[in-house]
Amino acid sequence: MPRKRSLTTDQLAAAALAVVDRDGLAMLTMRAVAQELNMGTMSLYRYVSDREQLERLVVELVLGGVDFTVPDLPTWQERIAALCERIRLAVHAHPAMVPLLLVHRHASPGVRRSGEAMLSVLAGAGFSGERRVIAFRALVSYLIGALQAEGLGPLSGAGTDVLATLGEQHPHLAETAVSARDVSPQREFGEGLALLLRGLTA
Amino acid sequence: MPRKRSLTTDQLAAAALAVVDRDGLAMLTMRAVAQELNMGTMSLYRYVSDREQLERLVVELVLGGVDFTVPDLPTWQERIAALCERIRLAVHAHPAMVPLLLVHRHASPGVRRSGEAMLSVLAGAGFSGERRVIAFRALVSYLIGALQAEGLGPLSGAGTDVLATLGEQHPHLAETAVSARDVSPQREFGEGLALLLRGLTA
DNA sequence: TTCGTAGGCGTACGTTGTACTCCTACGAAA
DNA sequence: TTTCGTAGGAGTACAACGTACGCCTACGAA
Known part of the structure; x- marks a missing residue:
């Protein structure tokens, strides 16, 4: 050789x-x-072989730093939340690559490992059949959407002057944008997820 | 002239x-x-002036067909759900353009109008301050993520043979993928959203 | 020392977005 | 009716992209 x-x-x-x-x-x-x-x-x-494969390598590198072993926590809600937070942290360090996560969410070992981890927690919590499908997809949808949103905040990103102009046509949007300044990405992510988990609990 | x-x-x-x-x-x-x-x-x-602006026109065309007037329904949860379903329907007719929604979710009048509609419902339901920020962002995150996921199903899209190979390393993923076949995109979207709304209700 | 394999790279082509420039159609003014 | 200025339409051209192809060469095995 x-x-x-x-x-x-x-x-x-x-x-x-x-x-x-x-x-x-x-x-x-x-x-x-x-x-x-x-x-x-x-x-x-x-x-x-491809630029596409290069992109996949980037995704694997970022997700490769995530520990997908199910954490030892009292409730399954906390276990899910901890897994999601680990993912959020890893991605947060490289916000520009988030779109790659979406494009390559199929055929990515890292994404699959994350899915398996989440599903094992759900299964352990008694979710099965279609209920588990719904729960899993809802979690994944939230996760994907939230990571996207964090990359470039739709509200807090804009300057104050833009908000003023916005406020005339969209008062609620402008008002909410102001409140949004005091909410950190981490809180936003965590509390949003908590809402979803609460809905799953009932 | x-x-x-x-x-x-x-x-x-x-x-x-x-x-x-x-x-x-x-x-x-x-x-x-x-x-x-x-x-x-x-x-x-x-x-x-741009290819980008052309893309924005496409987004506006699709979102332009959506009625963002708040529907007259008994509960605010139903009002939110109805608004989201309208958006889902409009987007569902043109699945290939979903990524454009994400790329241009800023600086899109249609997206802003949708946000204003959702926020007005939340405000009417008594959400204010940071609680409204959290609720709104959670809803938007779910919406964005769910629309993405619907465009190309991460589980149901793969063939059965792929699932078999998958099943050895990721048993839960494989099992859930089978169950996922019986869940229509509409149910998945609606029931996932219902989970989030339930979490918002408490 | 020799040789075959595989790594590294220069060249070149097709496709993209778009700057520049020209020609021309047409409403307003005469 | 004629003229003219403005703005719409299109051809050419270029930079940057992904990448097919083929060459040269380093290096482990023989």
Whole structure:
């Protein structure tokens, strides 16, 4: 066997993630990643077959840092919440890559492992059949949506002047946007999830 | 004043939406839309400054068909649910454009109108301050996530053989995927939302 | 030392968005 | 009715993208 690879898959993924973190998702380019590694553009194709596969590597790298073992907590609600918070924390460190989570949520081992973990908690809590389907999908929908929303806040992101203009046509929206300033992403995520969990409890 | 425009903004948006519905979001191209209209590619730039703006037109066209007047229903939970279902129905007719909803959820009048409608219901139900922020964001997160998930089912979409392979490593995931076949998107959406609303009620 | 395999990379092509420039249609003004 | 200025339509062209192809070369096995 000839020659050794000068790169590990993790290094490649790390370089891609570095580009995304620094320059944004739009700058995730085969050329940019190659430059990040001081390599020729086409050399990347010795490690991935696609730009799509490169994106998947980024997803796996981020989700790979998450511990999906079910935490030892008194209630199943706390177990679900802890799992979700772990995911949120990992993703929070790389907000620009969130859209990749959505695009590659199929065919991603990390996403599947997270699903399995959540479902095992639900199963242990007595959820089965269609009830479990509904519960699981609701949790996943919330998780996906919340991570998206956190990436670029639809309310708190805008400046105060924009809100003033907004306020004339949409008073409730403007008022809520002001209140939103005092709610941290973590609280928002956690308490929103708590609402859903409360609904699941009844 | 010289010359009349041969196109309305709606016609342009409709052409773009037709391309998306027929050929998928990836084929939404300035050239493709121009061809759909039997126009030169650059002529489109008399109506939009950007490809981005063209995408926004598509979003507005889809959301423009939604009635955001608060429905006259007994409980505020039913009012919220009805509003969300209207949105789901409109989007359901054009599943390929769902990602555009996410990308342009800021700076979209349609999205803002939907938010204002939901918030007015919440306000009428007695939600105020930070509680309203949490409730609103939770609802929006669920809505966004659920619409995404519906576009391409993460569980039911895969073939049975894939599930079998999956089942060895992820038994709960495989089992839930089987149950998921009997749950229609509408039920899934509605009952998931009901869970969240129940959590909001307490 | 030799050789075959596989890594690295330069070139080039098709596709994208869009800047620039031209031609022309047409309503208003004469 | 004629003229003219404005704005719509389209062709050309370019930069940036993903990536197919083919070359050179490093290096472990023989």
